[in-house]
Amino acid sequence: xxxxxxxxxxxxxxxxxxxxxxxxxxxxxxxxxxxxxxxxxxxxxxxxxxxxxxxxxxxxxxxxxxxxxxxxxxxxxxxxxxxxxxxxxxxxxxxxxxxxxxxxxxxxxxxxxxxxxxxxxxxxxxxxxxxxxxxxxxxxxxxxxxxxxxxxxxxxxxxxxxxxxxxxxxxxxxxxxxxxxxxxxxxxxxxxxxxxxxxxxxxxxxxxxxxxxxxxxxxxxxxxxxxxxxxxxxxxxxxxxxxxxxxxxxxxxxxxxxxxxxxxxxxxxxxxxxxxxxxxxxxxxxxxxxxxxxxxxxxxxxxxxxxxxxxxxxxxxxxxxxxxxxxxxxxxxxxxxxxxxxxxxxxxxxxxxxxxxxxxxxxxxxxxxxxxxxxxxxxxxxxxxxxxxxxxxxxxxx
Amino acid sequence: xxxxxxxxxxxxxxxxxxxxxxxxxxxxxxxxxxxxxxxxxxxxxxxxxxxxxxxxxxxxxxxxxxxxxxxxxxxxxxxxxxxxxxxxxxxxxxxxxxxxxxxxxxxxxxxxxxxxxxxxxxxxxxxxxxxxxxxxxxxxxxxxxxxxxxxxxxxxxxxxxxxxxxxxxxxxxxxxxxxxxxxxxxxxxxxxxxxxxxxxxxxxxxxxxxxxxxxxxxxxxxxxxxxxxxxxxxxxx
Numbered sequence: 001x002x003x004x005x006x007x008x009x010x011x012x013x014x015x016x017x018x019x020x021x022x023x024x025x026x027x028x029x030x031x032x033x034x035x036x037x038x039x040x041x042x043x044x045x046x047x048x049x050x051x052x053x054x055x056x057x058x059x060x061x062x063x064x065x066x067x068x069x070x071x072x073x074x075x076x077x078x079x080x081x082x083x084x085x086x087x088x089x090x091x092x093x094x095x096x097x098x099x100x101x102x103x104x105x106x107x108x109x110x111x112x113x114x115x116x117x118x119x120x121x122x123x124x125x126x127x128x129x130x131x132x133x134x135x136x137x138x139x140x141x142x143x144x145x146x147x148x149x150x151x152x153x154x155x156x157x158x159x160x161x162x163x164x165x166x167x168x169x170x171x172x173x174x175x176x177x178x179x180x181x182x183x184x185x186x187x188x189x190x191x192x193x194x195x196x197x198x199x200x201x202x203x204x205x206x207x208x209x210x211x212x213x214x215x216x217x218x219x220x221x222x223x224x225x226x227x228x229x230x231x232x233x234x235x236x237x238x239x240x241x242x243x244x245x246x247x248x249x250x251x252x253x254x255x256x257x258x259x260x261x262x263x264x265x266x267x268x269x270x271x272x273x274x275x276x277x278x279x280x281x282x283x284x285x286x287x288x289x290x291x292x293x294x295x296x297x298x299x300x301x302x303x304x305x306x307x308x309x310x311x312x313x314x315x316x317x318x319x320x321x322x323x324x325x326x327x328x329x330x331x332x333x334x335x336x337x338x339x340x341x342x343x344x345x346x347x348x349x350x351x352x353x354x355x356x357x358x359x360x361x362x363x364x365x366x367x368x369x370x371x372x373x374x375x376x377x378x379x380x381x382x383x384x385x386x387x388x389x390x391x392x393x394x395x396x397x398x
Numbered sequence: 399x400x401x402x403x404x405x406x407x408x409x410x411x412x413x414x415x416x417x418x419x420x421x422x423x424x425x426x427x428x429x430x431x432x433x434x435x436x437x438x439x440x441x442x443x444x445x446x447x448x449x450x451x452x453x454x455x456x457x458x459x460x461x462x463x464x465x466x467x468x469x470x471x472x473x474x475x476x477x478x479x480x481x482x483x484x485x486x487x488x489x490x491x492x493x494x495x496x497x498x499x500x501x502x503x504x505x506x507x508x509x510x511x512x513x514x515x516x517x518x519x520x521x522x523x524x525x526x527x528x529x530x531x532x533x534x535x536x537x538x539x540x541x542x543x544x545x546x547x548x549x550x551x552x553x554x555x556x557x558x559x560x561x562x563x564x565x566x567x568x569x570x571x572x573x574x575x576x577x578x579x580x581x582x583x584x585x586x587x588x589x590x591x592x593x594x595x596x597x598x599x600x601x602x603x604x605x606x607x608x609x610x611x612x613x614x615x616x617x618x619x620x621x622x623x624x625x626x627x628x629x630x631x632x633x634x635x
Contacts, residue, residue, distance in 0.1 A: 006498030010484065010491075017486045216484070224480040228543075231446045231476040232499050233468050394448055 003234060007242020008249075014216050015250065021212035025254055029205035030261050036201065037194040037262070037271045044193035044331075052133050053079045054099035055088055062108035064148055069103070071144045077136065092126040099137045100124035111145075111152040121145055190333050191356055194274045198262035199355035200328040203348050205258070206251050206290055207319045210298040213247060214311030217302040227394060236390045240383065244295050251291035277362045285365050286358065289372050290351045293379035297347070300382035303389040322346040350374045399424045399583055400445065400551060405454035407440050407607075414440040415451070416607040422600065424459075424550075425581040427573060429594035429615070431629070432604035438587055441604065442555055445585070447471055459550055459583075475549030479556040481536040482543075485529035489520055489539050492528060496543045514542040517572045534565025541569055545576065551583045552576065558590060570597050591625040601625075605633050 015021060042051070056072060058065045073080045081097065088100035100123070107120040123141055125134050154161060220226050229239060262274030276283060298315065305311045323329050325339070326346030335343065343349040350371035357363035365372070400422040407415040415437045422428045432438045443449035444456060447467050456463040458470040483492050493514070497507045515521050518538040528536060541557055554573070558566045574597055576582040588594055594601070601618055603611040610633055611618055619628055 002498050002501055002503055006495050009498070010487070010495045013487055013491055013495075014484065219485075223482045224478045225482040225484070227446075227448060228476060228478055228482040228496075229499065230448055231471060231474060232496070233471045234499060395443075 003238060004242050004245065007238075008246045011212075011216065011243060011246035015212050015246070018212050018215055021215065024208045024211055025205055025250065026257060028208075029201040029254070029258055030265070032201040032204070033194075033197045033258060033261050034266055034269060034271075036197040037266045038269055040193040040197070041271055044191070044196065051079045052077060052099060052129075052137065053081070053097045054101070054137065055081050055083050055091060055097045057083055057085050057088060057100065057102040059085065059103060060105045060107055064108035064111045064152060065103045067151070068107070068144055068148050071147055072101070072140065075140045075144070078140065088124050092124065095126075095128065098126045098129040098133060101137075101141050111149045112156065191331070191360060192272050194262050194266050194272045195356065195359045196331050198258055198274050199352055199359070200323075202255060202258040203290060203351045203355075204319065204323050204328050205254055206294045206351075207297065207322065207348065208315075209247050209251060209294050210301055210315035210319070211312055212250075213243065213295070213298040214302040214305070214308050214315065217243065217299065218305060218308045218311055221303075221393065222306075226390065230394050236387050236394065239390065240299060240387060243299060244292075247295045247298075248288075248291050251294065252287060255287040255291075275359065277358050277360075279358055279362055279364060282358050282363065282365045282368070283355075286351065286354045286368070286372065289354075289375045289379075293347055293351070293375040293382070296379040296382035296386065299386040300389075303386040303393075322348045325349070327352050347375060347378050350378075399457075399459060400428075400585060401457045402441075402445070403455050403457075405441070405444060405451045405456065407437075407444065407449065407451050413607050415444070418454070418604070418607070418609050420602045420609055420612045422583055422585055422602075424583050425577055426600050427577050427584040427586055427598045428600040428602055429598035430585055430587045430602050430604065431591070431594060431625075433633075435606075436604040437607040438604055440607075442553065442587065445553060446474065446476060473550050475544040475547070475552040477541050477544035477552070477554045477557050479559065481533075481540045483528050483536060483539060486527060488527055489515075489524045489531070489542075492539060493524075493542060493546065497546050500547045502547055510546050510548065513548070514545040517545060517575070518542040519568050532562065532565075533560045534562040537561045538565055538568060541572065545572075548580065549582070551585075553585050553587075555587045556589065557586075558588065558593060566593075573597055591629070595619070595625050603629070603633060 056069050058069060069082070072078075078099075083091070085102050088097070088102065091097045092100065102122040102124070104120045104122060110120045121141060123138060125137065129137075220229075226239060230236075234242075259274065259276060263276070264273075267273040301315050301318075302311050305314060323346075325342050326349035327335070327343050328348050332340055332343055332349065332352075353371045354368045354375075357368050361367070401420070403419050405415055405418040406413070418437070418441060430438055430441070440449060444451050445458075445463075447463050447470065450464060459473045461470040461473070463470040484495070487495070490511070493511045494507065497503075497510060502510055515524060518541055520535065520538055520542060523531060523535060528539060531539065537557060537560070541554070544552060544554070552573075557569055561569065570593060573584055573586070577584055586594065586598060595615070598615055601611060601613065601615050602609060615625075619625060
C-alpha cells in the first residue's frame with residue numbers, strides 16, 4: 001500500500017511542476033468550451049428551433065402593412081427586428097441579419113386588388129444565408145402576404161364580416177398532422193453548442209494526459225529508473241497501477257471542472273447553461289471508463305516511443321486525428337454518412353456518444369454499453385501492450 | 399554474501415556467460431572487472447533478478463534468488479550506472495519516494511534519510527531540485543538512494559563515471575565506511591582500475607563470459623603489481 005501511495009505522491013509532485021501539462025489539461029479545454037460554445041451557439045441553435053435573424057421595414061403605415069408585420073412576427077423560427085430600408089443592407093454587411101423584407105408603399109392597395117402583392121414587397125437575402133434559410137424566408141413572406149390578401153379579398157366579398165371573423169377564418173388553421181418517422185421518442189435529438197462542446201473538449205483534454213504521463217514515463221525508462229524499481233521489488237503491474245491511480249484522479253478533476261465551466265461559466269458569457277441530465281451515476285461511469293481508456297492509451301504510447309518529444313508529437317497528432325474524425329472538432333451530425341461511419345474508429349467518438357446519450361436522452365448505463373464496452377476493450381488492449389513492452393524492456397534494462 | 403554457481407546465459411548463438419561461479423564474502427568489497435563485452439552487464443542483470451540464467455544458481459545471503467525473488471531482493475541495494483532519479487523533484491522528494499517504495503515510513507524513513515544524506519554530504523542541497531545538481535551531486539544522490547534502508551548487499555555499477563574529484567572521494571569513502579562499519583557486502587563494477595585497487599579487497603575478473611580470476615586482491619596483485627599490469631599480462635593478451 002505504501003508503494004502505491006509513494007507512486008501517487010511522486011506523480012502529484014511531478015505534475016505540480018509541469019505547468020505546461022496543467023495548462024493543456026485544464027486551461028485549454030476550459031477556453032475551448034467557452035469559445036466554441038459561444039461561437040457555435042447560433043449554428044447549433046437550429047437544433048432547438050430555427051432562429052434566423054431578419055428585419056422587416058414598412059414604408060407605409062396602413063392596416064394591411066401592420067397586419068402583415070404582425071403575422072410575419074408570429075411565425076416561429078425568425079428573430080425579427082424593424083428598421084429603415086437603408087438599414088437592411090448595412091446590417092447584412094455587419095452580419096447582424098441574414099434576411100430582410102421591405103413593405104413598399106402601395107402594399108395596402110395591392111392587397112385589396114387582385115394584384116400580386118409580392119410586387120410591393122422586396123425580399124433581401126444575404127449571400128451568407130443558406131438555401132434552406134432563403135426558402136423558409138420566402139415561404140414565410142409569401143404565405144403571410146397571401147394571408148393578408150385573402151383577408152382583404154374577403155372584406156371585398158363580404159363587408160359584414162368582422163375583422164376577428166376574417167382572422168379566425170384564416171389564421172392558425174393547421175391543415176396537417178405532424179408525424180415523426182421514428183415516433184415521438186426519436187433519438188435524433190441534436191445537442192446545443194454547450195452540450196456538444198463540454199463533452200467534446202473534455203474528452204479531448206482527457207486524452208492529452210499523454211503529456212504528463214510521457215514526461216515521466218519515458219524518462220523513467222530512459223534513465224533506468226524502472227530497472228531500479230524492479231530491483232526494489234516493484235512489479236510491472238505495480239508500476240502501471242501507481243501511474244493509473246493519480247492520473248485517474250486528475251481526469252476526474254478535469255471532468256468536474258469542465259462540467260462546472262459548462263454549467264456556470266458559459267452562461268455568464270451569454271451562452272446556454274449545460275444541462276447534465278439526471279443520471280449522475282452514469283456520468284461518473286462514463287468519465288471513469290474514458291479515463292481508463294485515455295490513461296492506458298497514454299501508457300502504451302509512452303512505452304513504445306524513445307523520447308518525450310516523440311510521445312508528445314505522435315500523441316498530439318493521433319489525438320487531433322481522433323478528434324477530427326470522432327466528432328470532437330466537427331459535430332457528427334453535420335458529417336456525411338461515410339464520415340459518420342469513419343468516426344466509429346475513434347475512441348473519442350465512443351466517449352462523446354456516451355456523454356451525449358446521457359445529456360440528451362437521460363440514458364442509463366445499460367443504454368450505452370456498446371460504446372463503453374469499446375472503450376474498455378481499447379483501454380485493455382493498450383494496457384496489455386504497455387505491460388508487455390515494459391516486461392520485455394526490463395529484461396534488457398541493464 | 400553473494401554466490402553464483404555455474405551460471406550460463408546465451409543470447410541466440412552467442413554465449414554471454416559460461417559457467418560463471420564466484421563467491422563474495424560478507425563485508426567485503428569485490429571489484430567486478432572485465433572489458434566491454436566480457437559479460438558484466440549480463441551478470442549484473444542476473445544478480446539483480448532481471449535476467450534469468452539458462453543454468454546455474456545465484457544465492458543472496460543464503461537465499462536462492464530465482465526461487466525467492468522478493469525476499470532475496472529485499473537484501474539488495476542497487477546503484478545503477480545511469481542516474482536513475484527524478485530531475486524535477488528535490489533530493490528530499492527523491493529519497494522519500496524511493497524510501498517509501500522500499501517500505502520505509504515515519505521515523506524509520508526519516509532516520510534512514512538522515513543517515514544516507516550525511517554519508518553522501520548532500521545536506522545542503524537536499525531541498526534543491528535535482529535538475530540543478532552537478533553531475534557529482536546527482537551520482538551521490540544515486541548512491542544515497544541505494545543505501546536507503548541499510549541493505550546488507552550493495553551492487554554499484556560504475557558509480558563514479560562523470561563525477562568530479564570531490565564527489566568521487568565522498569563516494570569511495572562512503573563505500574569503505576559501509577563495508578567496515580556495517581559489514582555491507584559490496585559488488586563494485588568500474589572501469590577506473592585505480593578506484594578498484596583503492597577500495598576493493600577482492601577481485602572477480604570476467605573475460606568473454608568466463609571468470610578468469612577470483613581471489614583476494616593481495617593474492618592477485620603481488621610485488622606491487624598494478625591491476626592494469628595484471629590485466630595486461632593475464633587477460634588482455
